[in-house]
Amino acid sequence: MVGAACALYAARAGLDVIVVDRGPMAGGTTGAGEGNLLVSDKEPGPELELALLSGRLWADLAEEVGDAIEYERKGGLVVAAGPDGLEALEKFATGQRAAGVEAVRVDADRLRELEPRLAPGLAGGVLYPQDAQVMPTLAAARLVRASGARLVTGAAVTGVLRGGGGAVRGVRTGLGEIHAPYVVNAAGTWGGELAALAGVHLPVLPRRGFVLVTEPLPRMVRHKVYAADYVADVASDSAALQTSPVVEGTAAGPVLIGATRERVGFDRSLSLPALRALAAGATRLFPFLERVRAMRTYFGFRPYLPDHLPAIGPDPRVPGLFHACGHEGAGIGLSTGTGQLIAQMLAREAPALEPAPFRPDRFPAPGSPPDSEEAT
Amino acid sequence: MGEPGLAVIGAGPAGLAATLAAAARGVHVTLIDSGAQAGGQFYRQPAPGFRARRPQALHHQWRTWERLRDGLDTHVRAGRVRHLTDHHVWFVERRGAAGLTVHALVGPEQEEPAEVHADAVLLATGGHEKVLPFPGWTLPGVVTAGGAQAMLKGGLVLPGRTAVVAGTGPLLLPVATGLAAAGTTVAALVESADPAAFVRRSRALAGRPDKVAEGARYAGLLLRHRVRTLLGHTVVQAHGAERLEAVTIAALDRHGRVRPATRRRLVCEVLAVGHGMLPHTDLADALGCRIDGTDVYADDEQRTDVPGVWAAGETTGIGGSALSLAEGHIAGRSIAARLAGRVPDPGEWAAAARTREKLRAFFAAVDSVYAPPAHWAEQVTDETVVCRCEEVSSGAVREAVRELGAGDLRTVKLLTRAGMGWCQGRVCGPGVAGVAGCAQAAGRTPFARPVPLGVLARAGETREPQAGESGEPQAGAERAAQERHQ
Numbered sequence: 001m002v003g004a005a006c007a008l009y010a011a012r013a014g015l016d017v018i019v020v021d022r023g024p025m026a027g028g029t030t031g032a033g034e035g036n037l038l039v040s041d042k043e044p045g046p047e048l049e050l051a052l053l054s055g056r057l058w059a060d061l062a063e064e065v066g067d068a069i070e071y072e073r074k075g076g077l078v079v080a081a082g083p084d085g086l087e088a089l090e091k092f093a094t095g096q097r098a099a100g101v102e103a104v105r106v107d108a109d110r111l112r113e114l115e116p117r118l119a120p121g122l123a124g125g126v127l128y129p130q131d132a133q134v135m136p137t138l139a140a141a142r143l144v145r146a147s148g149a150r151l152v153t154g155a156a157v158t159g160v161l162r163g164g165g166g167a168v169r170g171v172r173t174g175l176g177e178i179h180a181p182y183v184v185n186a187a188g189t190w191g192g193e194l195a196a197l198a199g200v201h202l203p204v205l206p207r208r209g210f211v212l213v214t215e216p217l218p219r220m221v222r223h224k225v226y227a228a229d230y231v232a233d234v235a236s237d238s239a240a241l242q243t244s245p246v247v248e249g250t251a252a253g254p255v256l257i258g259a260t261r262e263r264v265g266f267d268r269s270l271s272l273p274a275l276r277a278l279a280a281g282a283t284r285l286f287p288f289l290e291r292v293r294a295m296r297t298y299f300g301f302r303p304y305l306p307d308h309l310p311a312i313g314p315d316p317r318v319p320g321l322f323h324a325c326g327h328e329g330a331g332i333g334l335s336t337g338t339g340q341l342i343a344q345m346l347a348r349e350a351p352a353l354e355p356a357p358f359r360p361d362r363f364p365a366p367g368s369p370p371d372s373e374e375a376t
Numbered sequence: 377m378g379e380p381g382l383a384v385i386g387a388g389p390a391g392l393a394a395t396l397a398a399a400a401r402g403v404h405v406t407l408i409d410s411g412a413q414a415g416g417q418f419y420r421q422p423a424p425g426f427r428a429r430r431p432q433a434l435h436h437q438w439r440t441w442e443r444l445r446d447g448l449d450t451h452v453r454a455g456r457v458r459h460l461t462d463h464h465v466w467f468v469e470r471r472g473a474a475g476l477t478v479h480a481l482v483g484p485e486q487e488e489p490a491e492v493h494a495d496a497v498l499l500a501t502g503g504h505e506k507v508l509p510f511p512g513w514t515l516p517g518v519v520t521a522g523g524a525q526a527m528l529k530g531g532l533v534l535p536g537r538t539a540v541v542a543g544t545g546p547l548l549l550p551v552a553t554g555l556a557a558a559g560t561t562v563a564a565l566v567e568s569a570d571p572a573a574f575v576r577r578s579r580a581l582a583g584r585p586d587k588v589a590e591g592a593r594y595a596g597l598l599l600r601h602r603v604r605t606l607l608g609h610t611v612v613q614a615h616g617a618e619r620l621e622a623v624t625i626a627a628l629d630r631h632g633r634v635r636p637a638t639r640r641r642l643v644c645e646v647l648a649v650g651h652g653m654l655p656h657t658d659l660a661d662a663l664g665c666r667i668d669g670t671d672v673y674a675d676d677e678q679r680t681d682v683p684g685v686w687a688a689g690e691t692t693g694i695g696g697s698a699l700s701l702a703e704g705h706i707a708g709r710s711i712a713a714r715l716a717g718r719v720p721d722p723g724e725w726a727a728a729a730r731t732r733e734k735l736r737a738f739f740a741a742v743d744s745v746y747a748p749p750a751h752w753a754e755q756v757t758d759e760t761v762v763c764r765c766e767e768v769s770s771g772a773v774r775e776a777v778r779e780l781g782a783g784d785l786r787t788v789k790l791l792t793r794a795g796m797g798w799c800q801g802r803v804c805g806p807g808v809a810g811v812a813g814c815a816q817a818a819g820r821t822p823f824a825r826p827v828p829l830g831v832l833a834r835a836g837e838t839r840e841p842q843a844g845e846s847g848e849p850q851a852g853a854e855r856a857a858q859e860r861h862q
C-alpha cells in the first residue's frame with residue numbers, strides 16, 4: 001500500500017516511476033490486513049499529524065476513485081464499560097481535540113441510538129466521525145493504476161546498485177537491473193532486509209495479527225466499534241497477546257473482527273488463543289454475534305519499528321535511497337500522507353509535515369549497545 | 377471427556393481401516409464423522425428407514441464394506457471404539473505435551489460444541505469433487521457427478537429422466553452406469569480425455585488387472601444400457617430458460633481445443649458433471665501440516681510432519697477406496713506402535729504397503745490420462761459466473777489479472793471477492809484459478825466448518841489451562857475481559 005501511494009504522489013510530482021514487487025499486487029501485509037483509516041486510536045504527536053494529513057488525502061482520492069476502493073467514512077465509536085474507562089477515554093479525547101481530531105462524547109443512553117445492537121450497560125463512549133476505511137488490496141491496485149507507473153511484479157530485489165560516491169543507481173532484480181537515481185524502500189515488514197541490501201541498518205520487525213470474518217449479514221454494525229483498551233495496546237511494549245477487537249460491518253455483508261497483536265516472529269500456524277480472544281471481545285460488545293458464524297480467519301505480519309513510528313524520508317547514509325516502511329498497524333491509513341511526504345522530498349519541496357520524527361537513521365546500528373526496547 | 381488415545385476424523389474407508397487396525401492392537405479410538413453413519417463417500421449408506429431394495433446392486437465391493445461395518449460394531453460393543461456421528465470437526469488444536477483437541481459442532485443446527493482430547497489424530501477426511509465452470513453451469517438441473525451418485529445411493533429421486541454425464545475421470549463410469557441402472561436415460565457419457573492417451577498409458581494401466589476388469593465391467597454395463605461414450609469430447613454450454621433443457625457438446629483436438637464445426641445439441645434435463653476430486657486439506661492446513669501441491673504430505677507410516685498427526689486416504693491424494701483402505705490400515709498399525717512407545721516394523725504391513733505402491737502408480741497413470749481439456753478456460757465467456765456465492769463473473773476475474781496486477785489466487789480473491797462466500801473457494805477455487813491463468817493452490821480456509829463466535833470464544837474451556845503450552849500466554853482472553861485504558 002505504501003509503495004502504491006508513493007508511486008501515485010511521485011508520479012503526480014512529475015517523476016517517472018517504476019513499481020517493483022517480488023510478489024503480485026498487494027501480496028505482502030496489505031493483502032492480509034484490514035483497511036481502517038483511524039485517527040481515534042492515536043494520541044497527539046507525529047503519528048496523529050500524519051494520520052490527519054493522510055485522512056485529508058484519502059478524502060481527496062475518494063472523490064476520484066471512491067467507489068472503486070470502497071472508501072467509506074463511517075466513523076469510529078470507542079466505548080467504555082465502566083466509569084473509570086470512560087473518564088480515561090474522555091481525557092484522551094480532550095487531548096486529541098486540541099490536535100484537530102473531531103471527537104464527540106456519547107452518553108450511555110445515546111450509545112444504542114448509534115449502535116442498536118451494542119451490549120447494554122456500557123458507561124459511554126466517544127464518536128470519531130473522521131474514522132474511515134478502504135479495501136486495502138483494491139486501494140493499492142487502483143492507486144498504482146491511477147499513477148500511470150510501470151508495474152513489474154514477480155521481480156525480487158536482490159541488490160541495490162551504487163555508483164560513484166556511493167549514490168544509488170538502481171536495483172538488481174530477478175528479472176534484471178532497473179536503473180534509477182532514486183530508490184524508495186517500501187518493502188513493509190521486509191524493509192529491514194531491503195535496507196541491509198543497501199548496507200544500512202533499519203530494525204523492522206514483524207508483529208502478527210489475526211482477523212476473523214463472519215458469514216454475510218444485513219448491516220447490523222454501523223460504525224467501527226471497539227473497547228477503549230485498544231488505545232493502550234497500540235503504544236504498548238509488552239510482547240503478550242493483547243486484544244480489543246475492532247468490530248465492523250462491511251458493504252459486502254461479513255462482519256470483520258480484528259485484530260490481535262503478538263510478537264511471535266513469522267509464525268504461520270493458527271493460534272486458537274488469539275482467535276478465542278477476538279471472538280470473546282466481539283461477543284462482549286455485540287451479544288448477537290454469539291450465534292453468528294466465523295467463516296474464516298486470516299493473518300499478516302505488521303511491520304514495526306522499536307519506537308512505533310514509521311521510517312519516512314531520505315537516508316543520509318546512502319544518497320538517493322529513501323525509506324517508507326514500518327507503519328505497523330496503520331500502514332493503510334498512513335500511506336497517503338507518507339506518499340505525499342516522499343514525493344515532496346524527492347521533488348525537493350517543503351514537506352507538508354515536520355519529517356524529523358520519522359528519520360530513517362534514528363536507530364543505532366548493531367554493534368552499539370542494544371536498544372532496550374528491541375530486547376523485549 | 378473420553379480417555380485419550382486416538383481420534384480418527386472421517387469414517388470412510390481410510391478412517392475405518394485405521395480404526396479397526398488400531399483398536400485390534402489395544403488403542404482406544406474415537407471415530408468422528410459428520411455423517412449419520414459410517415462409510416464415507418464410497419460406502420455411502422441409504423438413510424435408515426429407507427427400504428433400499430438390494431443396495432448391493434449399487435455397491436460393488438459390498439463384502440469389504442460388510443467386513444468393516446461388522447468389525448466396527450464389534451469394537452463399539454466391546455467399548456474399544458467410540459463412534460461419534462453427526463460431529464462436524466471445525467478445528468484440531470495442538471496443545472504441546474498435552475496432546476491434541478478435536479473441536480466439533482453437533483446438534484441440528486451444528487451450534488453446540490463437542491471436544492475430544494487425544495494423544496494422536498488421524499486425518500481421514502477424504503476429498504471433494506472438482507467442477508470447472510462453463511456457460512450455463514449454474515442452471516438448475518446441472519448437478520455434480522458425485523451429487524448424482526449420492527442421490528442414487530441415498531435413495532433420492534433425480535430431478536429428471538434424461539441425463540448427460542460429462543467431465544473427466546474414472547468416477548463418471550459408475551455414475552453413468554448407476555443412473556442407467558436406476559432407470560434414467562443416459563443420453564451420453566462425455567469424457568474429455570484423449571483416446572490416444574489411453575493407448576500411450578496402456579502398460580501402466582494394465583498393471584492392475586483387477587482395475588482393468590473393473591473398467592471392462594463398466595464398459596459392459598454401458599453397452600448393456602446403450603450409453604454412448606464420447607471420448608475426447610466436452611460440454612461447451614448448458615441451455616435452458618428456467619432450468620436445464622439441453623447441452624451443446626463438441627469434439628476436442630489433440631491440443632485440447634474445441635474443434636470447429638463439431639458442436640451438437642443433446643436434449644437432457646440433468647447434467648451430471650465432474651472433473652475429478654481434490655483432497656480436503658483445511659484441518660491439516662490449520663494444524664500447520666506440510667501440503668504438497670493439493671495433497672497433505674504423509675511419510676511411509678502415513679505420518680504428517682506435525683508430531684501426533686497422521687493422514688490417510690484421499691486427503692493425501694486421490695486414489696480410490698482400495699488405496700484409502702491400505703493407507704488407513706498402515707496408519708492404524710503405525711499409531712498403535714507409536715502410542716505404545718514402539719518403533720513399528722514396516723514388515724508388519726508389507727502386503728498393504730505393496731498394494732499402496734501399486735495403486736499409487738496406477739492412479740498416477742490414471743491422472744495423466746483423465747484431464748480436463750487443456751484450454752477449457754477459453755470456452756468460459758466473460759458473462760459466465762465463476763463464483764456462485766459472490767456472483768463474480770469470469771470477466772471480473774480476467775480484469776483483475778489484466779488491469780490490476782493480480783498474479784495469484786489470493787490476490788484475485790481479494791480484488792474480486794471470488795471464493796469469499798459460503799463455500800470459501802472449495803467449489804470455485806479451481807475454476808477461478810483456471811480463468812485467471814494462475815496456479816491452483818490448496819485453499820486456505822482455516823475453519824473446516826463455519827463456527828459460531830460464541831463457541832469459538834469458549835473453545836477449550838473444559839480443560840485446565842497450562843502455562844505456556846502454546847507459546848502464548850493465556851492472559852489474552854482475561855486481559856481483554858477487563859477493560860483497561862491508560
Ligand SMILES: Cc1cc2nc3c(=O)[nH]c(=O)nc-3n(C[C@H](O)[C@H](O)[C@H](O)COP(=O)(O)OP(=O)(O)OC[C@H]3O[C@@H](n4cnc5c(N)ncnc54)[C@H](O)[C@@H]3O)c2cc1C
Nearest residue numbers: 001002022028029030033036157188209300330331332333
Ligand atoms: C491483521 C492486520 C490488520 C491490520 N489492520 C489495519 C488497519 O485496519 N488499518 C491500517 O491502516 N493498517 C492495518 N494493518 C497494517 C497494514 O496492513 C500495514 O501497515 C500495511 O499493509 C503495510 O504496507 P506496506 O506497503 O508497507 O507493506 P506490504 O503491503 O507488506 O508491502 C511490501 C511489499 O514489498 C514487497 N517486497 C518485500 N521485499 C521485497 C524484495 N526484496 N523485492 C521486491 N519486493 C519486495 C512485498 O512483496 C510486499 O508486497 C493491519 C495489519 C494486519 C496484519
Ligand SMILES: Cc1cc2nc3c(=O)[nH]c(=O)nc-3n(C[C@H](O)[C@H](O)[C@H](O)COP(=O)(O)OP(=O)(O)OC[C@H]3O[C@@H](n4cnc5c(N)ncnc54)[C@H](O)[C@@H]3O)c2cc1C
Nearest residue numbers: 386388389390410416417418465501502525689690696697
Ligand atoms: C460418485 C463416486 C463414485 C465412486 N466410485 C468409486 C469406485 O467405483 N471405485 C473406487 O475405488 N472408488 C470410487 N469412488 C472413490 C471412493 O469413494 C473414495 O476413494 C473413497 O471413499 C475414499 O475414502 P476415504 O476414506 O479417503 O474418504 P471418504 O470416503 O471421502 O471419507 C471421508 C469422511 O470424512 C468425513 N469428513 C470430512 N471432513 C470432515 C469434518 N470436517 N468433520 C467430520 N467429518 C468429516 C466425511 O463425512 C466422510 O465420511 C467414488 C467416489 C465418488 C464420489
